[in-house]
Amino acid sequence: MDVTLGIDVGVDQHEPRRVVEVFERFATANGVSDLVVQRFCLALDEILTNVISYGFEKVPEEPRIRVDFGLGDDGLKVRIEDNGRSFNPLADAPLPDFTLPVDERPIGGLGIHLAKNLVHDISYRRDKKRNCLTLTQPL
Amino acid sequence: MKVTASQSGDAVIAAVSGRVDSVNATSFEQELSKAMEGGSSRLVVDCGELSYISSAGLRILLLAVKKTRAQGGGVALCQVQDHVREVLEVSGFTRIMTVRDTVEQAIDSF
Numbered sequence: 001m002d003v004t005l006g007i008d009v010g011v012d013q014h015e016p017r018r019v020v021e022v023f024e025r026f027a028t029a030n031g032v033s034d035l036v037v038q039r040f041c042l043a044l045d046e047i048l049t050n051v052i053s054y055g056f057e058k059v060p061e062e063p064r065i066r067v068d069f070g071l072g073d074d075g076l077k078v079r080i081e082d083n084g085r086s087f088n089p090l091a092d093a094p095l096p097d098f099t100l101p102v103d104e105r106p107i108g109g110l111g112i113h114l115a116k117n118l119v120h121d122i123s124y125r126r127d128k129k130r131n132c133l134t135l136t137q138p139l
Numbered sequence: 140m141k142v143t144a145s146q147s148g149d150a151v152i153a154a155v156s157g158r159v160d161s162v163n164a165t166s167f168e169q170e171l172s173k174a175m176e177g178g179s180s181r182l183v184v185d186c187g188e189l190s191y192i193s194s195a196g197l198r199i200l201l202l203a204v205k206k207t208r209a210q211g212g213g214v215a216l217c218q219v220q221d222h223v224r225e226v227l228e229v230s231g232f233t234r235i236m237t238v239r240d241t242v243e244q245a246i247d248s249f
Binding site for chain 2: 013014016017034035038039041042045046049096098101102103105110111113114117118
């Protein structure tokens with residue numbers, strides 16, 4: 001049977017931490033392994049931090065961010081929706097260059113890379129002026 | 140997040156506990172700077188009690204590497220928990236930072 005939980009998220013910088021804590025309780029209570037919980041917490045944190053920090057620059061609409069967690073036969077699913085500017089992190093975020101020596105490494109740009117590489121599958125679609133990112137993990 | 144600093148020879152050992160994320164990354168940076176105030180350029184970050192680090196915290200570690208290397212020193216991490224180690228590996232940090240099992244090995248790496 002599917003278990004779901006949805007929360008509305010504000011644009012305060014402390015929100016990613018709150019959402020991560022809610023997710024952690026939800027996933028742990030439903031038997032998700034510690035490793036998967038840790039990976040999803042980080043991905044969720046990085047994605048939300050990004051949306052809150054940059055997603056609503058020069059966007060006239062009232063910010064709306066919604067996160068839904070789901071657990072069912074097809075595994076764990078986390079959906080992050082926002083009405084910020086169109087941004088596909090899978091295509092629009094620059095890839096970090098790991099061959100650069102320390103002195104030339106840019107400070108930053110790692111968050112989306114981490115999210116993409118720690119979660120089994122991430123998909124993006126732009127729908128009705130909303131970014132919709134879905135993170136999935138078969139269990 | 141809490142940073143407890145101590146000195147061993149000419150290395151500073153900063154033991155970090157708890158979570159480092161975008162909310163407290165600035166405090167983490169300030170704590171590390173405070174720990175290095177004595178003028179040492181060799182920093183051991185003891186991650187034994189570090190339960191979580193996001194890219195905001197990694198940025199501070201990268202800054203510390205840049206700063207200490209410019210002064211002829213460096214940063215060595217030790218006692219890193221498995222999921223933190225995975226984050227370091229995926230972000231390419233294990234290539235630019237020394238990671239050792241124990242505090243002693245980290246001190247000896249300089």
